[in-house]
Amino acid sequence: MSRTNSHKISVCISCKHKGTACQPGYELIAKLREAIDSAGDAIPEDFEISGVACMAGCDRPCTVGYHSSRKATYLFGDIDPDTDIEDLVSFARQYAHLHDGWCSSFDRPGKLKKSTLARVPASLITLEPNTERMQ
Template identity: 30%
Template sequence: MTTWITICDTCKRTGWEETGMEKTDGEALAEMVEAAAAGAGDVKTRRVSCTMGCDRACNITVQSKDKINYSLGTFEATVEDAEAIVEYAEKHAASETGQVPYREWPQGVKGHFVSRHQPLPE
């Protein structure tokens, strides 16, 4: 079953205005996650404008129907973070319930989990 990575493309990390970046941090992270997910089998990406987690920018969610879903934040717009996000999403996709044992988490997602959402009832 497909796992979706939803990326907030309006996220701006603290001090963004002073960086002179033409794109938001969320746009930059979205591009990197999309590139990292290009070859991932059961992982797709989508962008949204605002996940209301501004204090934890950059924010993403890892979601799949009938599985536990997760919100993560405080990422940097780096290739390393993007690759860790995609690697975790691939493990989420392979899991029957969406739970991935902690020992299998990529180092780059540890410390970024914000909340867990139980699957909706039928």
């Protein structure tokens, strides 16, 4: 199977632990890239991992999003770069195999079962004319 960069993981680099200057996003990106690279062929698709300015999960740092064309998007909060890398890699493996990206919270690995901030369905554009409006 050819590997593509159609899957993306976005990590908030603005998130801070309350009362500190600690921004765990940078550390999380580095650890996640290393873990995804180490997984090799266990993950059938490449994942582009990048930092983003803000994903509005400020009360639950660090915030991580998974997205791909024609798949549901997931946003997770309360992610710790020291303890949650394995769950993030397991979800990447799972997400790559989901044709529409849809899974229940019970199917998500470890901490991601309870740290979901949002699941956004894939956007579908219909090209069929609305005959009711045309009359």
